[in-house]
Amino acid sequence: MTHTQLHPVWDSFIRGYHWLQAVTIGGLWYTGTEGLMDWHFSLAYFLLALISTRLIWGVFGSETAQFSRFVRSPVTVINYLTASLRGEKPSYSPGHNPAGAYMVVAFMLLLITQLTTGLFANDDIISEGPFAYLVSGETSSLLTEIHAINFDIILGAIGLHLTAIAVYSLRKENLITPMLTGRKRFNDEALPKVVNGIWGWVIFFAIGIIVYFTLAKDVVAYLF
Template identity: 45%
Template sequence: MLIKVQVWDLAVRVFHWSQVVLLAGLWYTGNEGLMAQHQLLAYTLAALLIARICWGFYGSASARFSHFVASPLAAVRYLRRPVPVLGHNPAGGYMILALILLLSLQLLTGLATFDNSYISDGPLVRYLSEEWVSLASKIHKLNIDLILLCVAVHILAALWHSIRYDNVIWAMLSGYSKTANRNDAPKLRASWSYFVLVAALLALFYYWQGAVLLRFI
């Protein structure tokens, strides 16, 4: 008999679905040249991402990197014989790491990207050499394609897994999944400290750049 248990805390779920909205907004504003809005969305994503990385070390058991970062061999074995897993499966854990690294690279290069205007130039452009700015700008434009590719693979894998095995999409929405043993449920922590950290980072980014960018909206 399967028992419903909570697997994902509010911090993980808010971060996960916020990425969907923010990446869509970043893609749209970047293509439309709405650079003040683009940077404000980027700082919002940066606050959520930095807080998520911290949450990966001290947060709920299912959110910690030590919980879902498995060996490459374990990931290969899982892909050969997928089974329902509470939390991120071994293969999915590598996708999470890849997305975190790619998003971090995108945000960092965005700080040093040059686009011929005061609004759209990254705040670090003035401090870096022309060669570094040019490199950062090229990486920023190419890296978004890698991010979108990984997102597409992630969505397809989640859909396939939800149809064939267990509904991981609903689990990430509701926070709950099913298991045969209640003792398998991960130990969750209250998410308030994650949101406090997000708020503090947003305040810091607003003080640094946000107040200036809001003038151009």
């Protein structure tokens, strides 16, 4: 006999990463469009450390965080989506559903592109990314343009993400509470291995120190 009970699904690092990322991107949007470059760079370095840790956590972290476990074949995704469109509630192992997994990968690629182009960008005034001096002025301007266009794509992806989550709630599947509490109700035969998120925070702290001393120190000193 199986029971449906609350079980751990998202460790504390995944949850903290998710909400810190959402707030930081809001801040990057505001500071980028307002030209508040010292804050923009500082927030970007914070996000750089956060996302780097998420990528490492995607290999060594909880099973629900591991890319190799949650990214399924496109066929699985199509079957999942067609069943959903028929109004069924296809079951999937605890963690990201097959379609959501591709959204995670898309977010990662978009954010890595955003961070990389930012490092080579310039604002035509006095601020330039720390690696802009390595490329010609033309290349830096081109990467700055990509930085602006890619952000619009990110906004589109966020819109899609929020729409998908709203559709799930209309269909009585609450995804938000588990992303806050870490726990979700599912069959106790399918328990994923959720490790202590503290290790994720330790990695984040170590990467944060490296990013601070190699890239962020000078610009953070200007903030206050």
